[in-house]
Amino acid sequence: MEPHERDLYEAARREGQVTWYSAQYSADTSEAIGRAFTERYPGVRCSVVRSTSQVAFQRLSQDQRAGVAQCDVFASSNGGHYIQLKRQNRLTQFRPVNADGMLPMLRTADPDNYFQYSSLGIYLLGHNTNMVSDAEAPKSWADVLDPKWKDKLAVGHPGFSGAIGIWALQMRSMFGPDFLRRFERNKPQVGRSSIDPVTMMTAGERAVGVAVPSASTLFAASRGNPLKLIYPTEGVVAVPAPSAIMSNAPNPNAAKLFMEFNTGPALSRITRTMFSESLRPDVPPPEGCRPLDQVTLLSPSLEDADRGVPELREQWRDIFGV
Amino acid sequence: MSASTDTATLAGSQRPSRLRLLEPITILWVALIAALLVLVALPLLKMFVISFEEQDTGVFTIQNYLTAYGRQRYLDAVRNSLLLGTLSAAISVVLAVPMAWAVSRTDMPGKGFTWAIVLAAFIMPPYLGAIGWVLLAGPNSGWINVVWRSLTGATDPLVNVYTFTGMAFVIALHSFPLVFIFVKSALDLISSEMEDAANILGGGTWVTMRKVTLPLVWPSILGGFILIFLETIALFGTPAIIGIPARINVVTTQLWQFFEDPVRVEVASAFAMPLLLVTIGLIAVQKLLLARKGFVSQTGKGGERRQVKLGPWRWVLFGWCVLVALLSVVKPLMVLLQASFAKAWGRGFSFDNLTLRNYQFLLFEHDMAPQAVWNTVWFSATSATIAVVLALLVAYIVVRRLIRFADALGFLAMAPFVIPGIVMAIGFYAAYAGPPLSLYGSALLIILAFASRFLPIAYASSQAAIRAVHPEMEEAARILGSGRLHAIRKVTAPLLKTSLLGGWLVVFIVASRELSAAIFLVGPRTRTMSVLLYDLTEQGNFEVVSAFGGILLVITMAIVGIGMKLVGRDFMLRRE
Numbered sequence: 001m002e003p004h005e006r007d008l009y010e011a012a013r014r015e016g017q018v019t020w021y022s023a024q025y026s027a028d029t030s031e032a033i034g035r036a037f038t039e040r041y042p043g044v045r046c047s048v049v050r051s052t053s054q055v056a057f058q059r060l061s062q063d064q065r066a067g068v069a070q071c072d073v074f075a076s077s078n079g080g081h082y083i084q085l086k087r088q089n090r091l092t093q094f095r096p097v098n099a100d101g102m103l104p105m106l107r108t109a110d111p112d113n114y115f116q117y118s119s120l121g122i123y124l125l126g127h128n129t130n131m132v133s134d135a136e137a138p139k140s141w142a143d144v145l146d147p148k149w150k151d152k153l154a155v156g157h158p159g160f161s162g163a164i165g166i167w168a169l170q171m172r173s174m175f176g177p178d179f180l181r182r183f184e185r186n187k188p189q190v191g192r193s194s195i196d197p198v199t200m201m202t203a204g205e206r207a208v209g210v211a212v213p214s215a216s217t218l219f220a221a222s223r224g225n226p227l228k229l230i231y232p233t234e235g236v237v238a239v240p241a242p243s244a245i246m247s248n249a250p251n252p253n254a255a256k257l258f259m260e261f262n263t264g265p266a267l268s269r270i271t272r273t274m275f276s277e278s279l280r281p282d283v284p285p286p287e288g289c290r291p292l293d294q295v296t297l298l299s300p301s302l303e304d305a306d307r308g309v310p311e312l313r314e315q316w317r318d319i320f321g322v
Numbered sequence: 323m324s325a326s327t328d329t330a331t332l333a334g335s336q337r338p339s340r341l342r343l344l345e346p347i348t349i350l351w352v353a354l355i356a357a358l359l360v361l362v363a364l365p366l367l368k369m370f371v372i373s374f375e376e377q378d379t380g381v382f383t384i385q386n387y388l389t390a391y392g393r394q395r396y397l398d399a400v401r402n403s404l405l406l407g408t409l410s411a412a413i414s415v416v417l418a419v420p421m422a423w424a425v426s427r428t429d430m431p432g433k434g435f436t437w438a439i440v441l442a443a444f445i446m447p448p449y450l451g452a453i454g455w456v457l458l459a460g461p462n463s464g465w466i467n468v469v470w471r472s473l474t475g476a477t478d479p480l481v482n483v484y485t486f487t488g489m490a491f492v493i494a495l496h497s498f499p500l501v502f503i504f505v506k507s508a509l510d511l512i513s514s515e516m517e518d519a520a521n522i523l524g525g526g527t528w529v530t531m532r533k534v535t536l537p538l539v540w541p542s543i544l545g546g547f548i549l550i551f552l553e554t555i556a557l558f559g560t561p562a563i564i565g566i567p568a569r570i571n572v573v574t575t576q577l578w579q580f581f582e583d584p585v586r587v588e589v590a591s592a593f594a595m596p597l598l599l600v601t602i603g604l605i606a607v608q609k610l611l612l613a614r615k616g617f618v619s620q621t622g623k624g625g626e627r628r629q630v631k632l633g634p635w636r637w638v639l640f641g642w643c644v645l646v647a648l649l650s651v652v653k654p655l656m657v658l659l660q661a662s663f664a665k666a667w668g669r670g671f672s673f674d675n676l677t678l679r680n681y682q683f684l685l686f687e688h689d690m691a692p693q694a695v696w697n698t699v700w701f702s703a704t705s706a707t708i709a710v711v712l713a714l715l716v717a718y719i720v721v722r723r724l725i726r727f728a729d730a731l732g733f734l735a736m737a738p739f740v741i742p743g744i745v746m747a748i749g750f751y752a753a754y755a756g757p758p759l760s761l762y763g764s765a766l767l768i769i770l771a772f773a774s775r776f777l778p779i780a781y782a783s784s785q786a787a788i789r790a791v792h793p794e795m796e797e798a799a800r801i802l803g804s805g806r807l808h809a810i811r812k813v814t815a816p817l818l819k820t821s822l823l824g825g826w827l828v829v830f831i832v833a834s835r836e837l838s839a840a841i842f843l844v845g846p847r848t849r850t851m852s853v854l855l856y857d858l859t860e861q862g863n864f865e866v867v868s869a870f871g872g873i874l875l876v877i878t879m880a881i882v883g884i885g886m887k888l889v890g891r892d893f894m895l896r897r898e
Contacts, residue, residue: 019846027861034689048689049846051857054582061583062842066755066762070845084583157566159579160860189484189567192860199862203463203668216861225666317579318395321569 004097005260009041011253017045018072018254021060023053023162024119024241026195026216029274036270037261044254052193053077053162054313060246064090069248072255073262075118077241078162080305082115085244091115092245094256098264102279106240109302115244118262120277122214122289123167123194123237125230131207140233141171144210145182153188154197154206157322158313161194165309167211167237168316169300172308174234180312184319201227211237218275218288229288235296242302346807351725354715358734361712361774365749366598366741372752373591377584386592390580396593399576404600406490406561406572407551413494414550415543417646418501423531424639426509429629432640439647444499445878446651447835447852449559450871451496453864454654456563457661459483463668465657484568492564493554495650500553501546508542509535514628527630541612548604555597556742558838559852563859573597574744574838581842587752594745601740662868680869690847690854695873698851701765702833705772706780710826712773713780714788714818718810721788732781739778746775747839755843763845771843772833779832783825787818820889827885831878 001009012018018037022030027050034048051059053076063070074085085091095113099106106117125144127137132152138144144153158165172179189206191197195216197209202225209217214229214236221227243262245255261267268283275286285291300308376383390396424430425437458464461479470480482488512535520530536543558574565572573593580590632639661667662680669675684691713735719725720732738746750771755762791814799809815822837852844853851874858867 021846027858027863027866028683031683031688035687046689047846049849052860055857055860058582058585061585062581062751062755062762065585065587066751066760067757068755068760068762068845070763159582190569191862192562192566193862196860196862199864200463202666203460203864205460205463220666223665225669317571321395321398322566322571322575 002097005257008253008257008260009044012041012251012257013043015251015254016043017047018251018258019047019049019070020073020075020258021056021071022048022050022075023056024075024077024121024243025050025271025276026213026219026274028219029215029271029276032270032274033267036266037258040261040266041257044257046258052156052160053081054158054160054165057081057162069246069250071246072249072251073243073245073258075241075243075262076162077119077121077239078165078305078309079109079239079241079302080165080307080309081162082110082242082244083302083306086110086112086114090247092247092249092252092255094245094259096256096260096263098260101265101282102263103281106279109240109242115242116259116263117240117279118243118259118267119241119271120279121163121239121241122277123163123211123239124214125232126198126201126209126212126217126227127230128201128204128207129226129228131204134228137228137230138208138232139230141174142234143232144186144208145175145179147186149208150186152207153186153210154200154208155183155188155190155210156194156196157190157192158309158316159322160192162241162309163194163213163237163239164211165312166239166300166305167194168312169305169308170237170298172312173300174298180316180319190320190322198227201225214289215271215275215277215286218286221288222275231290231295235298238292238297238299240299346805347719347724350715350807351719354712354719354731357712358716358731361770361777362734362737365746365753365774366737368753369591369745369749370595372588373595375588377586377588386586386588387595389586389589390593395571396576399571399573400596402486402570403555403573406486406493406570407554409487409490410493410497410554411547411550413491414498414501415547417494418498418546419505419536419543420639421498421643421646422502422505422509423535424636424643426506427512427531427535427630428632428636428639430632430636430639430643432643435647436643439643439651440499440502441882443496443646443650445831445875445882446496446654447559447837447871447874448493448496448557449563449835449837449852449855449859450658450874451650451654452492452560452563453859453867453871454658455483455488455492455495457657457667457864458653459488465653483564486568486570489560489564489568489570493557493560494550495646495654497550497553498646498650500549501543504542504546504549505539508539510627512538512627514626517630527632531630544608544611548608551604552601552740552742555600556744556838558744558841559856562856577744577748578841587748590748591752594742594748597742597745601742605740658868658871661864662872664865667864667868680865681873683866684870684873690849691870693847694849694851694854695877697765697848698834698874699877701769701772701850702830705769705776705833706826706829708769708773709777709780709829710784710822713777713784713825714815714822717781717784717788718814721785722793732785735781736778738774738776743775743836744838744842747771747842750774750839751842762843763848765848768840768843768848768850771839772836775836775839776829776832780825780829783821783828784818787821787825788814791817824885824889827881827889830881834878834881835874 030048030050034046037046056076060071091114093113099116109115109117156164158168194211194213197212198216198220200206201209202220217227217229249255265280265283268278268280272278272286278285373386374382425433458466459481461482466481467479516534517530520534561572561575577590580586664675665677716731716735720728754767761767796809796813799813835852840850840853855870
């Protein structure tokens with residue numbers, strides 16, 4: 001344990017727990033992270049509340065509306081949430097010492113240090129190799145608008161998944177304002193989480209998953225399922241997502257300790273075994289992924305997400321009906 | 323002699339000692355009124371009030387109603403819910419009435435089997451059934467369609483769960499037991515004389531059934547229909563699991579959207595208010611339809627009840643029961659079980675696909691799953707206890723007419739029966755989640771919400787049970803000097819033990835799978851199994867979800883088993 005962690009740990013132990021609204025990692029990975037934290041810091045239990053980002057944000061809003069503080073560390077894949085929370089003075093200023101050792105692109109999420117990157121999701125295409133051959137499979141984001149993929153696609157829902165909101169925002173900026181309408185014509189099967197299409201591909205319900213996370217797809221493939229990633233020619237949607245300590249966090253020291261854990265090497269060492277991107281140069285990236293410097297990373301800014309996602313979600317609902 | 327006259331005469335003659343001689347029953351009465359106000363009246367009142375309030379300022383406004391009903395999508399949700407409720411209720415009636423008739427009035431074989439299936443379909447939480455049917459009737463991957471394609475070479479699916487009728491059908495498959503219970507208990511009371519009369523006048527078995535028997539149980543069919551309609555429009559899990567991929571927005575999923583940031587409880591309340599009007603309207607329609615006719619089938623002359631001999635037709639009816647059994651219980655359970663032990667459910671039944679990992683993950687690696695199991699058990703047990711105690715006391719006062727306005731108490735206790743559960747939850751959120759009580763996320767709030775939601779079930783069984791106990795036994799105890807509460811404790815309650823336990827168990831079981839109220843009220847450490855299950859379905863991770871469902875079913879079955887042992891085999895399906 002580093003010295004800066006030791007002091008926090010002593011204080012955190014008096015609080016005994018940390019509640020983590022986790023929406024950046026899958027349920028399996030979140031539980032593994034929570035367990036690793038609890039094991040590393042005996043006496044500080046990590047309570048994992050895993051859901052999609054918008055549902056986590058909804059829970060946070062319900063907490064606030066009721067005037068009840070239940071969340072210590074909030075982790076959403078929609079970076080826009082942090083712009084809003086910061087604007088509303090609902091975050092604690094804290095810079096984890098470990099953040100200095102992260103990948104350069106992840107070192108500073110907020111110049112004022114109200115939130116800090118804690119995950120890097122890569123969203124791309126995937127296909128079931130039994131249903132669609134490599135040659136036939138779509139090659140680019142533009143390809144999924146092709147009518148030949150009608151009734152063969154699956155996607156998450158921006159009203160639930162934060163990453164899907166970010167992805168759709170990116171697509172709209174690349175393909176114009178009627179992207180959603182054109183995409184809808186292919187009747188993609190709409191799940192809630194961005195991980196749902198991975199299940200749909202595994203089951204053979206749909207052949208191609210749109211905006212699936214690389215981690216969950218590789219994880220499912222490693223279990224022997226016939227899945228393969230497709231790196232779209234335009235680039236992958238890379239979603240660096242922050243975490244933050246709530247200003248009314250019931251366990252502020254445990255929360256700080258958890259932020260150190262989030263940005264330190266221990267987290268990346270666990271998450272890479274579940275195929276999530278490593279956040280640090282001192283931990284190698286997961287197997288089966290293309291190195292980040294060899295792919296184009298597409299992503300709207302956090303400010304764009306703050307402004308764009310709520311409006312996009314409404315547009316989605318009007319077009320898709322749900 | 324009633325309590326009120328007691329106190330009145332005493333008050334006249336011996337004013338100073340009035341308080342001392344006040345029967346405890348009066349104090350109890352005040353406490354009951356307070357409890358019912360907290361559990362039933364206040365949440366609804368609060369919801370009504372804030373539906374006319376501006377957020378933050380509390381200024382009077384009708385804007386919430388304009389917002390709630392000002393968009394096509396929101397109106398579509400209302401229309402979809404009403405249609406879904408009607409369709410599910412209609413399918414349930416079609417499924418259940420022949421079964422009820424066959425079990426009650428005919429010589430159909432396999433009646434025990436049919437009972438077991440009805441019970442099993444009732445126990446299965448609707449969202450688990452929905453997941454089972456996603457695995458069975460997904461247009462490409464569903465088992466039924468896979469088999470259908472391999473048998474016929476067809477390319478189109480045979481069934482598709484992601485449709486409006488698919489969703490209504492799945493809901494009906496877990497709602498029909500209510501119609502069955504209602505209709506069967508009504509049929510049990512009809513004596514064969516009326517059917518005989520029809521037979522003598524030349525009506526055959528079918529004509530008699532259609533023209534005489536079924537019309538006599540029309541109130542029960544209608545009652546079951548309305549109850550399922552109300553249950554359906556309040557369902558949250560199935561519309562989220564099936565409705566989103568099927569692109570069907572309903573009232574409950576729309577209400578959930580109003581809770582998105584910024585939380586608009588005011589708009590949600592405004593959106594929910596007309597639902598209350600719909601249910602009140604339905605009850606009125608029911609009264610109207612039944613008012614002008616007589617349905618008396620029980621007379622002072624004890625009629626004989628004979629079984630209708632069906633001949634070979636009895637096998638047709640039995641086939642129908644088997645079909646319903648397959649669709650509602652056997653098939654969904656089979657695929658859920660398979661998925662719960664599978665690495666990937668799509669790979670089917672094979673040895674290399676078998677794993678215990680899903681159960682291991684939940685029981686040993688999941689931070690919240692064991693806690694959620696415990697929460698479910700103790701929330702359900704506590705709320706069942708509260709509901710039964712409250713219901714017993716209210717029913718006692720109402721049945722024995724101990725005080726004036728006793729009926730008002732009974733009305734309050736029955737009111738949640740006609741309030742969609744999700745509306746109740748929003749009322750609870752509005753009234754108690756925030757200051758001054760700030761109960762949001764607390765176990766207490768969830769327990770109170772469950773107790774309130776299921777109070778009518780406990781009340782109905784308590785009321786019937788107390789009616790069956792003649793007051794003379796208590797009177798004997800009172801003549802011998804015991805007070806009223808003492809008499810209740812020592813005489814009445816022991817006589818009611820079995821029915822009370824039955825009521826307790828039914829409340830426990832329905833509370834243990836409650837989702838639509840819990841989803842609005844839980845906090846990080848107070849999540850129940852149903853909420854955690856719902857969270858898990860987001861990722862479509864059906865293997866783990868199925869395993870968790872399996873654990874939930876094992877717990878429920880253990881409780882049902884205990885119930886059968888203590889109370890008798892048909893405790894859940896008895897309708898006193």
